[in-house]
Amino acid sequence: MIKRPFFQLTSPKLRYDLIESDLKEPEKIPKPPRMIILLDEQLDSTRKIRIEEGDTVKTGERLFLYRNSTEYTTSPCTGTITSIASFTGDFGEVSTYFVIERKNSNEQLNEFEAFADKPELESADRFLRSLPGKPPFQTFTSEANRIHTLVITGADMDLRSTTCQYHVVTAFDEIKAGIQILEKITGITQVFITIPEALRQNNGFEKTQMIRTTPFYPDALPEIIMKDHLNTIVPAGSTCENAGVCFISPEAVISLARAYREKTHVYEKIVTITGKNKTSHRVKATIGTPIHRIFSHLDLKTNEKDRIIVGGPMKGFSTYTLYHPVTPDMDNIIIQDRADIEYVSDYPCINCGKCISICPANVPVNLLVRNLEADRYEDAADFFDLNSCIECGLCSYVCTARIPLFQYIRLGKHQLQLLEAEQKMEAANA
Amino acid sequence: MHKQNKYTVSHAPFWHDGDTISTMNLNIMAAALPAALFGILQFGMPALGVMTLAVSTAMLWELLFNFISKRDITITDYDAAMTGMVFAMMLPPTTPWWVVLTGTFLAIVIGKQIYGGIGATPFNPAIVAIAILMVSWKGFFDFDAAVLTYDFDFTPLAPLAALKHQGTAAVDLFSLSDLIMGNQIGSTGGVFGAGIIAGGIYLILRGYIRWEITLSYIAGIFITAIIFQAANPDLYAGPLFHLFTGYTLLGAFFLATMNAASPVNFIPMLIYGAAGGFMTILIRNIGVYPDGTVFAILIINLINPLIDKIRPKALGRGVNNA
Numbered sequence: 001m002i003k004r005p006f007f008q009l010t011s012p013k014l015r016y017d018l019i020e021s022d023l024k025e026p027e028k029i030p031k032p033p034r035m036i037i038l039l040d041e042q043l044d045s046t047r048k049i050r051i052e053e054g055d056t057v058k059t060g061e062r063l064f065l066y067r068n069s070t071e072y073t074t075s076p077c078t079g080t081i082t083s084i085a086s087f088t089g090d091f092g093e094v095s096t097y098f099v100i101e102r103k104n105s106n107e108q109l110n111e112f113e114a115f116a117d118k119p120e121l122e123s124a125d126r127f128l129r130s131l132p133g134k135p136p137f138q139t140f141t142s143e144a145n146r147i148h149t150l151v152i153t154g155a156d157m158d159l160r161s162t163t164c165q166y167h168v169v170t171a172f173d174e175i176k177a178g179i180q181i182l183e184k185i186t187g188i189t190q191v192f193i194t195i196p197e198a199l200r201q202n203n204g205f206e207k208t209q210m211i212r213t214t215p216f217y218p219d220a221l222p223e224i225i226m227k228d229h230l231n232t233i234v235p236a237g238s239t240c241e242n243a244g245v246c247f248i249s250p251e252a253v254i255s256l257a258r259a260y261r262e263k264t265h266v267y268e269k270i271v272t273i274t275g276k277n278k279t280s281h282r283v284k285a286t287i288g289t290p291i292h293r294i295f296s297h298l299d300l301k302t303n304e305k306d307r308i309i310v311g312g313p314m315k316g317f318s319t320y321t322l323y324h325p326v327t328p329d330m331d332n333i334i335i336q337d338r339a340d341i342e343y344v345s346d347y348p349c350i351n352c353g354k355c356i357s358i359c360p361a362n363v364p365v366n367l368l369v370r371n372l373e374a375d376r377y378e379d380a381a382d383f384f385d386l387n388s389c390i391e392c393g394l395c396s397y398v399c400t401a402r403i404p405l406f407q408y409i410r411l412g413k414h415q416l417q418l419l420e421a422e423q424k425m426e427a428a429n430a
Numbered sequence: 431m432h433k434q435n436k437y438t439v440s441h442a443p444f445w446h447d448g449d450t451i452s453t454m455n456l457n458i459m460a461a462a463l464p465a466a467l468f469g470i471l472q473f474g475m476p477a478l479g480v481m482t483l484a485v486s487t488a489m490l491w492e493l494l495f496n497f498i499s500k501r502d503i504t505i506t507d508y509d510a511a512m513t514g515m516v517f518a519m520m521l522p523p524t525t526p527w528w529v530v531l532t533g534t535f536l537a538i539v540i541g542k543q544i545y546g547g548i549g550a551t552p553f554n555p556a557i558v559a560i561a562i563l564m565v566s567w568k569g570f571f572d573f574d575a576a577v578l579t580y581d582f583d584f585t586p587l588a589p590l591a592a593l594k595h596q597g598t599a600a601v602d603l604f605s606l607s608d609l610i611m612g613n614q615i616g617s618t619g620g621v622f623g624a625g626i627i628a629g630g631i632y633l634i635l636r637g638y639i640r641w642e643i644t645l646s647y648i649a650g651i652f653i654t655a656i657i658f659q660a661a662n663p664d665l666y667a668g669p670l671f672h673l674f675t676g677y678t679l680l681g682a683f684f685l686a687t688m689n690a691a692s693p694v695n696f697i698p699m700l701i702y703g704a705a706g707g708f709m710t711i712l713i714r715n716i717g718v719y720p721d722g723t724v725f726a727i728l729i730i731n732l733i734n735p736l737i738d739k740i741r742p743k744a745l746g747r748g749v750n751n752a
Contacts, residue, residue, distance in 0.1 A: 004447040008637035012447060090441070159445075223745065236746035307438040314443045322434060334444070341438055342446035347507075348549040350451060353640060353694030361745035366694055385744035393443035400449045401549070407441040 001313070001340060011358040012398065014217040014314075016156065018198050019165040026270055026282040029297050031077060035100045035288035036325040039063065041071040042094045043086050055081050057100060058109040060265050062127070065096060074130045075100060076267040076288045078107045090317055091414050097325070100288070108264075116263035121185040128259055132269035132287060133252030134328040139241050140186050149230065149245045150182060152193040152253055154201075155213040155220040156331070158312020163272045163331040165199060166282060167250035172204065178253030179208055181260055192229075193250075194220060217314065218360055218392035222247045237387035249329070271326060274334045275300040285326045291333060292322035305338040314393040347401040348373075355395035355405065361388045365395045365405060372408040377416045386412050451548070455508035457638050459515055461629030462684060466519055468625050469618035473523035473577065477618045481518040483530045488514025491538040499543070509548045513537050516684050517556040519619020520677060520724075522576035529570055533559045553731040554688040561724050573615050584613040589675040590720040593667055601667045609674035616676065623674040630683030639687040642699035647682040648673065650707020658715050666715050677723035678710065685723070691731040693738035701737050706730040 002014055047066040057063065057079060062072040065084075083099040115123035125137035140147055152175070154168040168175065179191055194211045195201050201210075211229045213220045219228065222240045226232045234243050251269060258266045273281045273294060281298050295302060302308065302322070309316045310324065310333055355365035363385045371380040380386040389409050396406040470477045492510035496503050505511070517537050521530065540562070541555030542548070564571050573588035580586070585603045592600035608614060612622035620626075633639040655669035672678060677685070686692060686706050693702050706726050713722025 001445045002447070004449050004637075007635045009635055009641070227745065234746050236744065238746070302435060302437070304435045305438050306435075307440070307444060309444050311442075313445045316442055316444065318437070318439045318441075318444065320437055320439045336444060338438065341440075341444075342448065344440070347451065348547070350549040351690045351692070351694060352454070353689070354449075354637075356694045362742045363744050364695075364741055385747060388744035388746050390745065396443050397445055398447050398449070400451055400454055402446065402450065404441060406443060410441070 001342075011354070014159060014394075014397075015215050016196060016213075016217060016220065017160055017162055018196060018215070019162040019169060023166070023169065024282070026284040027298070029283050029285040029289055029294050031102065031286050032289055032293045033102050034082075034290070035077050035079070035102060035286070036290055036323060037063070037073050037075065037098050037100065037288045038087060038325060038327055039065060039071060039073045039096045039098065041065050041069060041096055043084070043096050051081065051084070053081055053084055056103075057081060058107040060111070061109045062111070063098060072129065073098075074127075074265055074267075076286050077102045078105060079103045091410070110264050112259070112265055113263050116260055119181050119185050119260060124185055124256070128256065128265065130265075130287070130328050131252060131255040131259060132266065132328050133249040133255050135252040135256055136246060136248060139246050142241075145241045145246075146244055147186065147188060147241065147246045149190045149192065150179075150186075150188050151211070151222070151225065151230075151245060151247045152179070152191070152208075152250050153220070153222075153247055154250055155194040155196045155199075156312075157220050157222075158315050158332070159217055160274060160334060161272060161312050161332040162280070163270055163282075164250050165196065166270060166272075167254055168193070168195060168201065169199070171250070171254045174254045174257040175250055176205060176208075177261070178255075178257035179205070181256055182248075182253065194225060196220075218390070218394065221390055221392055223390040224360060236385065237381070249331075251331075269326065269328065269330070271330055272332045273298060273300065274332075276302075276306070276335050276337045287326055287328055289326045290323045291319075291326065294326070294333070295322070295335075300335060302335055303338065305341075307336040307338070307341055309334040309336060314397070315391065343402065344404045345402040347403065349403060350401050352400045354398040354400060358394045358398050360392060360394070361385075361390050363389050363395075368412075369403060369405055369408055372412045375415075377412050377419060380412055381416055386416065389413075451507045451509065454638050455512040457636055458512050458633060458684070459508065461633045461638075462515055462519060462619065462626075464625035464629055465619045465622045465680075466515065468612050468622035469519070469523065469620075472612060472621065473580070473618060477523035479527075480521055480523060480525050480530055480618060481515070483527060484518035484521070484534055485511050485514040487531050488517065488534040488538050491535050492543065495539055495543045501547075504547060507548065510538055510542075513542065513555050516619075516680075517559055519680060519684075520556065520560050520617045522570065522573050523618045524576045525570055529563060529567065533563050536562050549690050551688075551690045552735075553728055554685055554691050556688075557685055557724055557727050557731070561728055564719075564724060573617070577615055582613075582615070584608050586615060588615045588720070589671070590714065593671070593675075593714075594720045598664060598667055601671050604671070604675075606670060606674065609671070614675065617680075620677050620680050623679050626679040626683055630679070633683065633687075639683065640692070640694075640699055642696060643687050643692055643703040644682045646700045646703030647686050647707045648703075650704035651678060651682075651711055652707070653704075654708045654711035658711065672711060672714065676714075676721035681706065681710065681723040681727055685727050686730065691734055693734050695738055695741045697740050698734075698737040701740075702730050702734060705733065 050064050050067050057075040059078045061075045064072050079100040079102040082101045087095050087097045112127040156164040191208045192211050194213050197212045255266050267286045307318050368384040393406045488510045489505045492505050537555040537559035541558035542551050610623045634641045652669040655672045658666040659668050693699050709726035710722045
């Protein structure tokens with residue numbers, strides 16, 4: 001954790017980590033006997049099921065929960081489904097997890113093979129949605145966005161993570177091949193790749209233009225890249241995708257290239273793990289591996305009341321279970337010792353102004369939080385720029401009163417969405 | 431699933447810069463210490479008595495209010511202690527105990543707690559207390575009378591009162607070095623200019639007070655005093671005299687910068703500070719009070735919510751879909 005320096009005339013600067021120069025081959029985590037995969041759909045007893053406990057699945061089989069489901073996930077192994085249950089995330093988003101008891105045999109079901117020679121968006125979306133890196137095919141197919149620009153995030157967005165840089169450094173050719181496939185299937189010609197300034201990387205990307213990002217957080221976040229490098233300001237409450245720019249992780253590009261080259265779905269991804277002693281390990285794990293398998297393989301200990309952070313320290317989330325699986329978009333895991341966990345408080349804002357001077361989006365956080373604490377979400381959005389927040393978390397990081405500001409903001413946005421949905425429904429029924 | 435550890439689950443960010451309200455207040459008190467200690471050395475035991483009584487009773491009032499209002503105990507954030515200390519620094523060294531007791535009641539209960547406690551104070555609590563005392567018991571704020579029995583080896587006159595009564599002829603009675611080094615009559619913590627500046631610069635460097643407010647306040651004092659002096663040098667004293675007398679430096683570093691009642695955006699901070707300096711000199715030069723700092727700060731506290739509306743446009747605000 002980066003602490004406040006003794007002298008601090010200006011706002012603190014948090015530095016992104018740069019990848020080490022002596023790269024080691026990532027440690028390979030063996031496939032565990034029991035795999036857990038997450039599906040972005042809720043359990044609903046009123047719908048006709050398509051898959052149930054006791055079914056056997058093949059490697060590469062797409063798992064749909066219900067007959068008319070459009071969401072799917074791809075099984076990384078051959079085995080029997082022993083359990084299907086609900087998984088609750090932040091803000092009560094409910095998804096479903098499958099536990100698959102692995103068999104020794106490996107039966108492949110490769111529906112994708114027939115389409116692998118002719119890259120098309122439709123077939124890619126049909127078979128490759130759960131590739132490592134989670135390629136956002138739905139963003140391209142959605143009517144609401146007209147994507148004209150692709151940005152590959154070679155610079156990691158959050159602190160302490162170097163996974164994206166690792167991909168850029170090690171799989172340069174595959175990124176190029178992946179870009180060609182992406183250009184072909186989406187018809188997008190304007191492609192950028194973000195690279196940290198300090199990373200020595202020559203521009204061998206041909207038509208792809210490089211965006212050099214500064215070493216300071218939050219300069220690699222999408223909204224800031226849009227503002228600083230693409231000269232587009234995302235309107236408050238809108239998204240980069242709505243503005244026609246799609247951000248995609250280098251791992252997604254690489255796995256796309258591999259999938260088309262090998263004519264099959266791929267399941268292995270790179271994850272950086274930081275243990276309590278602050279040393280990092282890079283591992284290659286199969287999607288669906290419970291994280292405790294990785295910890296035990298690396299001999300990392302966790303104790304009661306530690307915090308397990310998936311993602312970075314500024315924007316990630318903390319998981320409550322070691323059975324949390326490796327998901328397609330998981331780049332980074334940090335184990336934080338209980339002694340390193342800073343407390344938050346229910347003190348009121350003391351108006352010290354540190355959040356104002358650090359906020360990259362000029363949000364009047366001091367006034368905003370007073371409204372959010374009082375549940376005045378609409379006022380917060382109308383007069384205090386709730387929707388301008390780019391969710392970097394810096395306000396919480398510096399808060400002297402230790403108010404969980406970022407949490408208030410996320411909750412405010414969430415409640416506002418519910419409120420707006422409710423109003424829309426009432427208007428429709430009226 | 432077998433029994434497993436329970437992990438701490440909370441929301442991002444998982445890092446914090448480690449700052450707390452209590453460290454902030456302890457730092458402010460430490461920064462005020464040089465000036466306060468000098469005052470105690472200069473004016474002796476009565477000044478120490480006032481200082482300790484103010485700090486302790488401020489904390490006691492807060493504790494009492496915590497009990498009465500059935501809320502969490504908040505004295506551990508040292509905000510009451512800090513308020514009591516700053517309040518005591520503005521008092522004459524021989525203030526009677528009951529005035530101190532009333533003053534800390536006014537500061538903590540009337541100035542702070544009834545508005546909702548820390549962060550909710552529209553005015554600086556210490557200033558509220560001093561202002562009410564000043565209006566109610568004017569006699570106790572006659573610094574000359576307060577130290578009548580003392581024997582000093584410098585001009586035994588309160589500079590601002592002398593200026594008020596004798597005009598600019600009084601300015602020559604005080605050498606600038608005496609004023610800076612604390613050889614003047616005034617409040618316990620307000621006489622030692624060099625000490626206040628040192629403490630204030632420490633706070634600015636540590637990031638606990640906002641330099642914009644301090645600098646613009648001093649600039650406001652300077653510019654206004656220069657204009658007055660240029661208009662009539664026989665009637666009005668120069669900027670340096672104003673800067674090192676009365677509560678000016680305390681105001682610039684410890685009073686105007688009080689978090690809850692001051693703006694946080696850049697331009698508002700400049701307006702706020704400059705307005706404070708301007709009002710201070712205005713009250714001193716054409717008002718009835720010898721020192722205008724207290725009322726000037728009350729006034730800028732009052733306009734703070736209004737001027738703090740001037741703020742930069744938030745990202746993505748007013749942008750039409752590109």
